Structure formats: structure tokens, C-alpha cells
Amino acid sequence: MIKVRSISKSFGNIEAVKNVSFTIEKGEIFGILGPNGAGKSTIVNILNTLVKPDKGDVIIDGVNINDNGDTIKLIMGVVPQEIALYEELTAYENLMFWGGLYDIPKQELKANVNNTLEIVDLVSRKDDRIKTFSGGMKRRINIACSLLHNPKILVLDEPTVGVDPQNRNHIFEVIERLNNEGMTIIYTTHYMEEAERFCNTIAIIDVGRIIAQGTLKELREISDVKDLLTIKLADINNETITRITSENPLFRFDSTSNILKVECGNIGNDIPIIINHIQNSGGVIERIYTQGTSLESIYLKLTGKELRD
Amino acid sequence: MFKLFKKDLILFFHDQRSVILTFLLPVILISLFAFAYGGIGVFDGRSEPVNLLVADLDQTRSSKEIVYKIDSLEDMRIIFSDAIKSKELVIKGEYACALIIYKGFQDSLEVGNATLIELVYDRSREMEIGILQQNLISTLMSSTGEIIVKKSIEKYLQDQFPAIDKSTSDNILKTVIKKDNNKLAIKWTSIVGMKNDTKLGLIQAVAGTAILMLLFSVAGVGTSILEEKENGTINRLLYSPLKGSTILYGKMLFAFFISILQLTAMFLFAWLMFNMDLSVNIPALILMIIATAFAVSSLGIFLAAIAKTRQQAQNLSTIIILIMSAIGGSMIPLFIMPSILQKIALLSVNYWGIQGFYDVFWRTLPLESILPKILILMSIGIIMTLASIQLFKKRIIKFS
Numbered sequence: 001m002i003k004v005r006s007i008s009k010s011f012g013n014i015e016a017v018k019n020v021s022f023t024i025e026k027g028e029i030f031g032i033l034g035p036n037g038a039g040k041s042t043i044v045n046i047l048n049t050l051v052k053p054d055k056g057d058v059i060i061d062g063v064n065i066n067d068n069g070d071t072i073k074l075i076m077g078v079v080p081q082e083i084a085l086y087e088e089l090t091a092y093e094n095l096m097f098w099g100g101l102y103d104i105p106k107q108e109l110k111a112n113v114n115n116t117l118e119i120v121d122l123v124s125r126k127d128d129r130i131k132t133f134s135g136g137m138k139r140r141i142n143i144a145c146s147l148l149h150n151p152k153i154l155v156l157d158e159p160t161v162g163v164d165p166q167n168r169n170h171i172f173e174v175i176e177r178l179n180n181e182g183m184t185i186i187y188t189t190h191y192m193e194e195a196e197r198f199c200n201t202i203a204i205i206d207v208g209r210i211i212a213q214g215t216l217k218e219l220r221e222i223s224d225v226k227d228l229l230t231i232k233l234a235d236i237n238n239e240t241i242t243r244i245t246s247e248n249p250l251f252r253f254d255s256t257s258n259i260l261k262v263e264c265g266n267i268g269n270d271i272p273i274i275i276n277h278i279q280n281s282g283g284v285i286e287r288i289y290t291q292g293t294s295l296e297s298i299y300l301k302l303t304g305k306e307l308r309d
Numbered sequence: 310m311f312k313l314f315k316k317d318l319i320l321f322f323h324d325q326r327s328v329i330l331t332f333l334l335p336v337i338l339i340s341l342f343a344f345a346y347g348g349i350g351v352f353d354g355r356s357e358p359v360n361l362l363v364a365d366l367d368q369t370r371s372s373k374e375i376v377y378k379i380d381s382l383e384d385m386r387i388i389f390s391d392a393i394k395s396k397e398l399v400i401k402g403e404y405a406c407a408l409i410i411y412k413g414f415q416d417s418l419e420v421g422n423a424t425l426i427e428l429v430y431d432r433s434r435e436m437e438i439g440i441l442q443q444n445l446i447s448t449l450m451s452s453t454g455e456i457i458v459k460k461s462i463e464k465y466l467q468d469q470f471p472a473i474d475k476s477t478s479d480n481i482l483k484t485v486i487k488k489d490n491n492k493l494a495i496k497w498t499s500i501v502g503m504k505n506d507t508k509l510g511l512i513q514a515v516a517g518t519a520i521l522m523l524l525f526s527v528a529g530v531g532t533s534i535l536e537e538k539e540n541g542t543i544n545r546l547l548y549s550p551l552k553g554s555t556i557l558y559g560k561m562l563f564a565f566f567i568s569i570l571q572l573t574a575m576f577l578f579a580w581l582m583f584n585m586d587l588s589v590n591i592p593a594l595i596l597m598i599i600a601t602a603f604a605v606s607s608l609g610i611f612l613a614a615i616a617k618t619r620q621q622a623q624n625l626s627t628i629i630i631l632i633m634s635a636i637g638g639s640m641i642p643l644f645i646m647p648s649i650l651q652k653i654a655l656l657s658v659n660y661w662g663i664q665g666f667y668d669v670f671w672r673t674l675p676l677e678s679i680l681p682k683i684l685i686l687m688s689i690g691i692i693m694t695l696a697s698i699q700l701f702k703k704r705i706i707k708f709s
Contacts, residue, residue, distance in 0.1 A: 073548065082541030
């Protein structure tokens with residue numbers, strides 16, 4: 001569906017995107033994960049033809065964006081990071097305006113508007129002005145405005161920034177519904193849990209460069225990040241600790257909190273063995289926590305920094 | 310309390326707009342008004358000389374003597390012309406008044422009849438006429454009065470005392486002739502604004518205020534482009550099949566439409582409330598409204614295009630609009646300004662708009678005489694539009 005080949009883009013002396021390549025299959029949810037300023041929005045603007053890359057090619061649905069940008073705009077819907085709506089207009093008026101830019105026949109547009117309002121579950125508020133909406137509801141209308149021309153591809157640029165959990169779930173449901181109906185989705189975010197929840201494929205981007213991409217499983221393998229087992233031990237003496245940790249370099253003990261952390265290759269198999277080992281060494285377990293390999297830990301491993309830095 | 314005071318002080322000085330409106334703008338306007346009223350600069354408190362058209366049809370010693378005396382006055386500048394052209398120039402507003410000395414002027418003086426001298430003038434230019442009253446009248450009275458009295462006494466002495474010698478005759482004349490005894494009958498004729506019942510002040514109020522307020526409202530429309538840039542709707546428009554230039558043209562069309570609507574509403578209000586006669590020259594009025602709306606709306610978009618942020622655009626608009634309105638005739642009558650400011654006024658939309666509406670309502674000029682001002686307004690609009698398109702592409706849509 002989308003083939004991006006070695007694109008680069010600079011603004012003055014700043015290299016916003018450096019030699020980026022990826023492929024997105026039809027019906028896929030493709031996540032672009034990276035901190036603010038990593039180059040996510042520049043990639044989005046290249047995809048929707050607003051920014052011309054200095055180098056490289058982008059083929060969308062068989063069309064080179066440099067040859068026929070107008071066609072790309074018709075098959076792609078973009079949900080901007082900002083709530084780009086007219087606050088003084090009602091939800092319905094906003095939708096009619098934004099949809100009207102695509103020269104959709106009026107009756108068809110009205111049907112699309114009503115259908116979209118139903119998708120984002122705001123039919124009852126359609127005649128209210130946007131300024132009376134909560135932040136989450138505005139975000140939902142922001143998404144709805146990009147669906148009116150029935151795009152094949154939907155690009156969502158950080159669509160949940162500043163949204164409360166309830167509305168966030170609502171947005172997630174909308175995205176999953178659209179994807180289930182066959183829409184290809186590109187999702188940029190700096191929230192790990194969102195990328196983990198939806199994305200079939202994730203590209204991790206940092207300072208304009210994709211540092212890893214693949215499914216979560218593939219990323220786990222690339223980064224060689226293990227699951228983490230955290231065990232809180234009852235009062236314990238040095239002799240017992242030495243017995244537990246000796247000859248086990250993956251065991252890390254924090255004596256101030258009495259917490260033992262163990263990196264596991266296969267946490268399901270490893271837990272009984274580790275528990276037996278502790279008990280046989282004279283240790284008493286108070287609590288056990290498990291943490292699977294997270295995108296956050298992968299990102300940390302790959303970039304050496306926290307995503308929210 | 311002091312902490313609150315300190316916080317507000319910091320906020321105030323961080324707010325560029327507040328600082329500009331509080332300090333910079335008043336300073337600029339005070340300087341401008343002081344300059345205009347002759348309070349500062351190299352004018353020594355004097356007004357610019359008043360241009361006086363003179364048509365001397367008599368071409369006699371007496372008429373030339375009068376013209377010479379007028380020309381020697383510091384506050385007057387003589388421009389010679391013929392009677393018909395002089396009247397035309399006054400009617401077109403290029404000069405405030407013209408002095409016409411008709412043929413037979415000297416003969417009339419010598420026989421003591423009413424003098425054949427007429428001052429045709431434009432009532433709208435009271436300040437210049439006031440200066441005329443101070444200087445021209447006293448000069449004319451002394452000159453013509455002397456001639457009349459002298460000729461009358463000389464004739465009497467020759468008739469009654471044919472043998473009188475010249476020195477005695479001169480002494481008698483010197484004793485008898487006193488300036489305050491003189492009486493001169495100049496015919497004052499207002500030749501502008503006579504065909505229309507609309508009062509001059511109403512035209513100034515409507516035209517001057519309409520253009521001033523129009524500038525502010527259109528600047529607001531221009532600023533909305535930057536607002537749309539800041540809230541992301543411009544980008545969203547660009548995600549659609551719309552071209553960047555289409556977005557700009559759409560904004561310009563809206564600004565143009567609002568300008569026409571506002572100007573029309575103001576003139577209709579003046580008609581309904583103050584009986585302003587709009588029917589005096591409807592084609593010219595329509596064209597003037599269109600041309601003024603185009604020039605003003607283009608200027609509003611241009612102001613937005615040269616600013617980087619909405620805040621900057623608001624500050625810039627306030628300063629430029631107030632200064633332009635001050636020098637363009639919306640606040641201060643143009644003719645009292647120093648000539649340099651009068652020349653600068655030609656760069657303002659206000660000047661051409663106000664003068665154009667004066668031509669329509671006050672001077673009641675035919676359309677062909679108003680066309681040059683209409684064309685100038687249209688030219689201002691075209692230049693501003695072209696500049697805005699370039700700036701808009703460069704500064705507002707920074708893609709590719």
C-alpha cells in the first residue's frame with residue numbers, strides 16, 4: 001500500500017528526516033513511535049504531499065506522490081495533532097465544511113457526515129458549537145473531519161494528546177473499528193502503550209532516523225530486551241543473599257529495598273525455578289511482580305534514553 | 310499587595326502590545342499631530358502658504374498692482390490661470406480658491422462703481438479660506454480702497470480747484486485717505502458643494518470614519534489567517550485538495566466582501582439617519598465603494614502577511630492604521646499639514662478614499678473626473694495583493 005524509500009528532508013541546517021524507509025501493507029496499523037521533534041510530523045507531511053522530500057521516493061497505492069499529489073490527498077485522510085476545527089461552528093457545520101473541500105455531492109456528504117458522527121458517537125451533539133465540547137469530544141470530531149471523503153489511508157498524528165482516559169478509549173475504539181473495516185492506518189505517538197495496543201508494525205524514530213522497525217516480537221528480538229521479574233524479599237541476611245545471587249549474574253539485589261530483579265528469557269518457565277532457588281537458599285518471598293518486555297524498555301535499550309525525555 | 314503589583318508590572322512589560330499601545334503609539338501620534346499643527350519642526354508656527362489662483366482678465370496697472378501686493382504676502386502663493394480653468398481647478402479640489410479680476414476692473418474703480426473682482430472658493434477648505442480672509446482682504450481693501458478714494462478726490466479737486474498744484478493735492482490726499490475708511494466689495498462665490506444638500510461635515514464624518522473603521526475590521530480578517538495558522542486549520546486546509554493560493558484568495562474575497570458590505574451599510578445608515586443624498590452620482594459611488602473596499606481589504610491581508618504571529622499582526626495593524634488615518638485625512642484636515650506630510654498622505658488609502666468620496670458627494674464631479682482616484686485605489690489594491698501572495702507563500706505556508 002505504502003512504500004517509502006530512503007527519504008530525507010532538511011529545513012535549513014536541520015536534518016528532520018534522514019534516509020527513512022518503510023513499507024506499510026494494506027489494512028495494517030503502522031505505528032511511528034518517537035519523542036517530540038523526532039521527525040514524525042515531517043514524515044506525515046511528506047506522506048500527504050505537503051512537504052517534498054529532498055531525496056527518496058514515496059509510492060502510495062501505486063502512485064508516486066511527486067507525480068500526482070492531488071490523487072494522494074483524495075485517498076488519504078489526515079488527523080492533525082492540533083484540534084483544527086472552527087470553534088464557533090457546530091460539529092455538523094464543521095463536518096460539512098471540511099467534507100465539502102473534497103467536492104463530494106451534497107446528499108452523499110450529508111450521509112457521510114451522519115455516518116461519521118455515528119462512528120465517533122457524537123450524533124446527539126451535532127448541533128452544538130465546538131467551543132462547548134470537552135477536549136476529548138473535540139478530538140473525536142477532529143478525527144471525524146478526516147473520514148468524510150472515505151479515505152483508504154488514515155494518518156493520525158498524536159490523536160490522544162491531552163485526552164482523558166474515557167475519551168482515549170473511545171478514540172481507540174474508533175481506530176480499531178476503522179481498521180476492522182479495512183482502512184490502513186498510520187499512527188504517530190510518543191505513548192508506548194498506544195503503539196503496543198494497536199500497531200501491527202512499529203517504527204521507532206529518533207532524531208530523524210528510524211532506529212528499528214518491525215512487530216513488537218521482532219523489536220524484542222532486535223533489542224534483546226528480557227522480561228523482568230521483581231521479587232520483594234522479607235528480612236534477609238547477607239549470607240542468604242550471597243547464596244541466592246552467587247553464580248547468577250542476571251540477579252540484581254537492592255539491599256535498601258530488599259528487592260531482587262531478575263531478567264528472564266522466558267518468564268513463564270523461569271518463575272518456578274527462581275522461586276525454588278530462593279526458597280532453597282533460605283529466602284522468604286513477600287511479593288512477586290512480573291513485567292513483560294515493553295516497548296518502553298525496547299526504546300530505552302535502543303536509544304539509551306527514556307521516550308519522554 | 311506589592312507582589313501583585315510586581316507580577317502585573319512584569320506581565321505588562323512582557324506584553325508587547327500593551328507596551329506599544331501605552332507608550333510608543335501615543336508618542337508617534339503626538340509627534341505627528343504636533344508636526345501637523347506646526348508645534349514642532351522648522352515651520353516656526355506658520356502654516357504652509359495658501360495657493361491662490363489668479364485670473365487677471367483686466368491686465369491694467371491697477372489689477373497688476375493688486376496682484377503684485379498679494380504675491381508679496383508671505384502666506385500666499387500666486388498661480389496664474391484663466392477664469393474658466395481656475396474655476397475648474399477649484400471645483401476639482403486642486404485649489405481652495407481663485408481670484409478673478411474681470412475686465413473693466415480699473416475703469417470701474419476710477420468711476421467709483423462696484424469693483425469687478427470675485428473670489429470663487431471651496432467651502433470645505435475653511436482653514437485656507439480663513440488665512441485668505443486675514444491676508445487677502447486687508448491687502449485688497451487697502452489697494453482698491455486707496456485707488457477708489459484717490460481717484461474720487463483727485464476728480465473733485467480738479468473739478469472744483471483746477472489751479473491747485475500737485476504737492477498741495479498730494480498732501481490733501483494723504484490726509485484724507487485712511488485705510489479704515491475704505492470699503493471694498495469683493496464678490497465671494499462658493500462654487501463647490503452647491504448641487505448637493507449633503508452637509509460637508511457629514512461627508513467627512515462618514516467617509517473618514519468609514520475608512521478608518523474599515524481598516525480595523527479588515528485587519529481583523531487578515532489577522533485571522535495567522536490565527537488559522539496557529540490553531541492548525543491552515544494546515545488542515547492544505548491536507549485537502551485545496552491549493553495554498555486558493556486559501557489566500559478565499560480570505561481576500563471574504564475581506565473584500567466584508568469591506569463592501571461595511572461601506573455600503575455606513576452610507577445607507579447616513580442616508581437613513583442623516584438624509585445623506587446617495588443618488589448624486591450612483592455609478593461613481595458604487596465604483597468608489599468597490600475601489601476603496603479592494604484597496605483596504607488588500608492592505609488588511611498585506612498587514613497579516615508581513616507579520617509572523619497574530620500578536621505581531623495586531624500590533625502592526627494598530628500602529629499603521631492609526632498613523633495612516635492621521636496623515637491620510639481621517640483625523641486631521643490635510644491642508645493644515647506641512648507639505649511633506651501632505652505628500653506622504655498620498656501613500657495612504659485614507660487620502661484617496663476620502664478625497665474620492667468628497668469628489669462624489671461634495672464636489673459632485675462627473676465619473677471621468679473621479680476615475681483617476683478610483684484607479685489609484687485599485688492600483689494600491691493590486692500591488693498589495695501581489696505582495697501579499699508572495700509573502701503568504703513565503704511566510705504563512707512554509708511547506709516544501
